[in-house]
Amino acid sequence: MQKVMTINKTKGIAGSRRKLPERRCVGCREMKNKSDLMRIVRKADDSGFCVDDTGKAAGRGAYICRDAACFKKAVKSGGFDRSFKQKIPQEVYAILEGMITLE
Numbered sequence: 001m002q003k004v005m006t007i008n009k010t011k012g013i014a015g016s017r018r019k020l021p022e023r024r025c026v027g028c029r030e031m032k033n034k035s036d037l038m039r040i041v042r043k044a045d046d047s048g049f050c051v052d053d054t055g056k057a058a059g060r061g062a063y064i065c066r067d068a069a070c071f072k073k074a075v076k077s078g079g080f081d082r083s084f085k086q087k088i089p090q091e092v093y094a095i096l097e098g099m100i101t102l103e
């Protein structure tokens with residue numbers, strides 16, 4: 001049985017994490033807690049792309065669910081290309097997909 005969120009009249013929504021920053025997934029385009037997403041970053045020195053585990057790497061970033069389906073959607077819709085304002089090479093997609101679906 002899943003734990004259901006309960007509403008507490010005095011304290012608002014119990015367990016609310018609304019203070020966490022939200023980011024839009026480039027695949028499903030839904031807003032999610034930053035902590036639920038993976039950040040893909042184009043390195044500031046332009047040496048390539050990587051998955052940013054710390055969320056603090058310098059460079060332009062895009063967020064995506066840890067989900068292969070979202071990744072495929074993002075590739076198909078050009079979500080990454082839009083986020084990074086450039087065409088992402090096929091081999092980069094291959095590497096990123098491997099990292100995302102690894103979990």
Ligand SMILES: [Zn+2]
Binds near residue numbers: 025026030064065070
């Ligand atoms: Zn998604």
